[in-house]
Structures are given as structure tokens and as C-alpha cells.
Amino acid sequence: MFNLESFINKYVIKRDRSMFAVDVETNKVALSEKIGGKSVLVIGGAGSIGSSFIRSILLFDPAELVIVDTNENALTELTRSLRSSDKFAKHVPEVYLPYPMDYNSVTFRRMFENHMREGSDYHGFDIVANFSAHKHVRSEKDIYSVEALLRNNVINAKGLLDLLSSNPPETYFCVSTDKAANPVNIMGASKRIMEDLIFAYSDRFPVKTARFANVAFSNGSLPAGFLERINHHQPLSAPSDVKRYFVSPEESGQICMLSAMLGGNRNIFFPKLDEAQMTSFDKIAEDLLRSMGFEPDYCDGDEEAISKAAHMSSGKSYPVHFSKSDTSGEKSFEEFYIEGETLDMSRFTSLGVITDKAIPDKDRITDLINSLDRSFDRPNCTKTDIVGILMDYLPNFEHIETGKSLDGKM
Numbered sequence: 078m079f080n081l082e083s084f085i086n087k088y089v090i091k092r093d094r095s096m097f098a099v100d101v102e103t104n105k106v107a108l109s110e111k112i113g114g115k116s117v118l119v120i121g122g123a124g125s126i127g128s129s130f131i132r133s134i135l136l137f138d139p140a141e142l143v144i145v146d147t148n149e150n151a152l153t154e155l156t157r158s159l160r161s162s163d164k165f166a167k168h169v170p171e172v173y174l175p176y177p178m179d180y181n182s183v184t185f186r187r188m189f190e191n192h193m194r195e196g197s198d199y200h201g202f203d204i205v206a207n208f209s210a211h212k213h214v215r216s217e218k219d220i221y222s223v224e225a226l227l228r229n230n231v232i233n234a235k236g237l238l239d240l241l242s243s244n245p246p247e248t249y250f251c252v253s254t255d256k257a258a259n260p261v262n263i264m265g266a267s268k269r270i271m272e273d274l275i276f277a278y279s280d281r282f283p284v285k286t287a288r289f290a291n292v293a294f295s296n297g298s299l300p301a302g303f304l305e306r307i308n309h310h311q312p313l314s315a316p317s318d319v320k321r322y323f324v325s326p327e328e329s330g331q332i333c334m335l336s337a338m339l340g341g342n343r344n345i346f347f348p349k350l351d352e353a354q355m356t357s358f359d360k361i362a363e364d365l366l367r368s369m370g371f372e373p374d375y376c377d378g379d380e381e382a383i384s385k386a387a388h389m390s391s392g393k394s395y396p397v398h399f400s401k402s403d404t405s406g407e408k409s410f411e412e413f414y415i416e417g418e419t420l421d422m423s424r425f426t427s428l429g430v431i432t433d434k435a436i437p438d439k440d441r442i443t444d445l446i447n448s449l450d451r452s453f454d455r456p457n458c459t460k461t462d463i464v465g466i467l468m469d470y471l472p473n474f475e476h477i478e479t480g481k482s483l484d485g486k487m
């Protein structure tokens with residue numbers, strides 16, 4: 078019987094236990110002090126990383142947990158999963174409120190402003206973690222997808238930070254990405270700007286973030302798509318020349334918890350991974366098929382793979398099409414930090430920390446957001462216009478444009 082967790086451990090991350098287990102155990106007392114009895118707000122909490130973060134912090138018994146996500150079905154399933162779990166059910170606090178709402182909505186603002194912190198006279202929350210984000214490189218196919226991405230990752234995020242300023246939390250965490258280091262796509266650039274944005278509020282409340290690898294089989298990821306394709310008897314497709322770092326779903330929640338709870342103001346956490354630990358998507362596909370009893374049948378194109386899948390018998394041959402990457406914004410390699418950033422590699426066993434980040438010029442970031450807003454309001458605004466604005470703000474943003482989108486491939 079196929080076990081996804083075991084497959085991830087053996088073939089993707091290639092370790093039997095979390096790489097952050099030692100750091101979590103070593104800092105158990107500090108984590109209990111930071112989380113125990115606190116009121117926690119998790120935005121985007123029904124997603125892969127947000128839900129893993131929730132599972133990580135629940136073990137340290139927060140007093141209140143409020144989860145906000147626009148995906149009502151995923152919120153429902155998360156609640157069922159937690160309530161049914163021998164490991165987590167006993168840790169779900171009495172005040173547990175999953176809300177299907179947009180964090181940029183009037184309803185969210187009302188909820189936030191009327192929420193009283195547990196055991197105090199203060200409104201808001203002790204801990205706020207924001208996982209709401211457009212995370213796919215494919216989210217820059219045209220001006221409309223670019224606007225949606227930048228509004229969620231940057232523009233609306235400023236509104237949240239302004240709201241938090243009126244009722245400051247003890248800590249604010251927002252997840253970043255390895256693609257924010259020397260970005261080549263708009264998603265990565267948006268996350269790099271997001272880092273500056275949250276750091277600009279660090280004089281009002283402590284802010285932390287983390288750059289980390291791909292989360293193995295996360296919602297919407299290519300490996301998760303492999304499972305869907307197999308379930309629907311459809312061919313598998315993957316790039317043959319793209320290697321990436323991976324962490325497990327459990328590890329994704331732990332790195333966020335460690336960063337949020339133990340990081341200093343304006344710290345950026347990242348996993349200590351080296352090139353030998355990278356793997357490719359086509360290799361994951363091959364290992365997945367073989368672990369399920371299939372043997373890859375290598376096809377020369379999408380059409381051949383689709384045709385073979387449509388006429389697949391009960392045999393062990395499974396059609397796949399692997400090809401070189403040729404879509405916009407695809408980075409040939411991954412990195413967690415850039416030249417000039419100060420690193421602390423000794424504090425944690427499996428985590429590095431980027432420290433000494435200066436407080437960015439808030440007026441400059443505000444000007445950038447206003448410029449983006451004005452541009453989106455113009456009926457003739459193009460993706461090229463937005464890329465130019467981002468390049469003016471980020472001199473090291475080298476956008477890779479091929480004219481092809483991932484949505485044009487299997």
C-alpha cells in the first residue's frame with residue numbers, strides 16, 4: 078500500500094526524520110514559553126505550509142487559534158483532520174475559530190479589531206502568521222494574473238501591516254521563498270519586495286520571515302500533480318533539466334515556527350541544504366511510478382503521451398514526457414542568500430539565519446505600491462510595464478521572459 082510520507086522521506090528529502098527535529102527539541106522550553114497560552118492568528122492557514130505551521134505550534138498549546146483562509150473546503154478538511162488526530166486533537170484549544178474569509182476584506186478587519194486577546198485588555202493577537210500568497214511562477218502569464226499576484230503578495234499585505242500597527246502583535250511572521258534571492262520571475266520579485274515591506278514595519282512590532290525550498294507534494298505543486306494524473310490515468314510530464322531543494326510538509330511548518338518564535342527582529346531563516354541534496358522533478362516522477370509498480374514509458378511529446386495514456390491497458394507501462402524547461406521565469410538554480418547578506422550559521426543545527434538587515438525606506442516602498450496601483454488602473458498597462466517598475470526598485474531583478482507559460486504545457 079502506497080504511503081506518501083514514507084515515499085517523501087526515502088526518495089525526495091532522503092532522510093528518515095525531520096532535519097529540524099534537533100532544533101525543535103533543543104528549544105522546546107523556549108517554544109513553550111513563546112506559544113503556550115498565547116492567542117494565534119494564522120492567515121492562509123488551510124494551505125500546505127500554513128496547515129503544517131498550525132500542526133507544529135499546536136503541540137505547544139496556544140490558548141486561542143483563529144485560522145483565516147478563502148478556501149472553505151480546505152478549512153473544513155483541516156478541522157476534521159485535527160479533530161480526528163490522536164496526535165493533535167488533545168491540543169486543539171477551546172477557542173478554535175476557522176473563518177472562510179479574505180484577509181483584505183471588511184469582515185476580516187471587523188473580526189480583528191473586535192478580538193480580545195486571551196487574558197488581557199488588548200485587541201488583536203499575540204502571534205500573527207501570514208501564509209496567504211501567490212506562490213507559482215505560472216502566476217505571471219498576463220497583466221491580470223500579475224496584478225492578482227502583486228495585490229496578494231505586496232499591496233494587500235501593506236493593508237494588513239497597517240491594521241497590525243494599531244494593535245501590535247508580539248511577533249509577525251510572513252513566509253518568503255528561495256526565489257526572492259536574485260529573483261528572475263515576478264513571483265520571486267514580489268516576495269523580495271514583501272521582505273522589505275514587512276521589515277519597514279519592524280519599528281512597530283517584531284517581524285520575521287523564512288526562505289526555504291520546495292515543499293514536497295504541497296498543494297498545487299508538480300509532484301502533487303503526479304498523484305492526480307495517476308489517479309485519472311493521465312500521463313506524467315516534468316522538466317528534465319530542473320533540480321530543486323525539497324523539504325517535507327512537516328519540515329515546512331517547523332522552519333516557520335522556529336523562525337517566528339525564535340528569530341530576532343528582521344531575521345530571515347533558511348535551511349542548511351547543499352547541492353547534493355537537490356533532486357529533479359523527472360526523477361521524482363520515475364521513483365513515484367516505480368514505487369507504485371509501474372515502469373516509465375518515455376514519449377517524445379505531449380501528444381504521444383496523451384494518446385498512450387488514453388489506451389493504457391492494465392499493464393505496468395506508464396507514459397511520461399520529460400523535456401527541457403523553456404517557460405518564463407524558470408530559475409536554473411536555487412539559492413537562499415545573496416552576496417552582502419550577513420549570515421549566522423552557528424545558532425541552529427539545521428538552520429542558517431540572515432541577520433543585520435536594515436530597516437528599509439518605508440516611503441520608497443509606499444511609492445512603489447502607489448506606482449503599481451496607478452499602473453494597474455491604466456487600461457493599456459502591460460506586463461512589460463510592471464516588470465520595468467519592479468526592475469527600478471530591484472536592480473538585481475533579471476526577469477527571464479521566453480513568451481511561454483507553464484499553462485501551455487501538460
